[in-house]
Amino acid sequence: MIDRVVYDWAPLVALAAVGTFYLDWSLTHIGAAASRKVRDRWASEGSYELNPTWQAEVDAGRRFTWRLVGVGVLLVALLLAMRYLIELAELDPAFFAVAAGAVLLLQAPTIMVHANNLQTFRDLTDPTAMTGSVTFSRWLVLRQAAWYLFRFAVLWLVLWVPSQQAFFLGGALSCLIVGARFSRLPAAARQPAAPAPRSTEPGSASDESLTIP
DSSP states (O other): OHHHHHHHTHHHHHHHHHHHHHHHHHHHHHHHHHHHHTTTTEEESSOSOOOGGGHHHHHHTOOOOHHHHHHHHHHHHHHHHHHHHHHHHTOOTHHHHHHHHHHHHHHHHHHHHHHHHHHHHHHHTSGGGOSSOEEEOHHHHHHHHHHHHHHHHHHHHHHHHHHOOHHHHHHHHHHHHHHHHHHHHHHHHTOOOOOOOOOOSTTOTTOTTOOOO
16 A cells, blocks of 8 residues: 555655655756757746746756755655654554655656656757747746646546545645646736836826827
């Protein structure tokens, strides 16, 4: 049973969780660099990184940051502490499986996207791969990311129903939560820029009543 396996191998599961987190981080930087090489043919508005939490670091090209290290240490500490408390309180191992699934089954579709992007960017370096160019609006990219995660949430739920393994339930919850967060971002991305204030002084260039003979 998956729930029991991840519970019994909690230290390895914690290391796998951190490993996939750092892999996601590395692939994000690799993908951002690869996208710049084909931006005359394929581009999207805004940062390559969709998660606002990490956009500043990715845009600046900072592959190392102490905040990244802190997140990794915290992730390991929380998973191992949870494993210890469950054993101490004699709770159901399924609680740990939910936490493990929430991390690993969220990273799985994320890493798949990175792999697809890198393959796309590599193919686009071939001049025969595409005619013309395309620029995706920010709101569209965010909406696609949200629905991508919602579909994986459904997949993990479908696997949870017959198996009753809490590991899949954790993945469904995390994909649903992050997908819901992304689904709220497109509305802000579609907000039109505020118009520049117009001067009301007579004769100013921005005075709507001004006419040019």
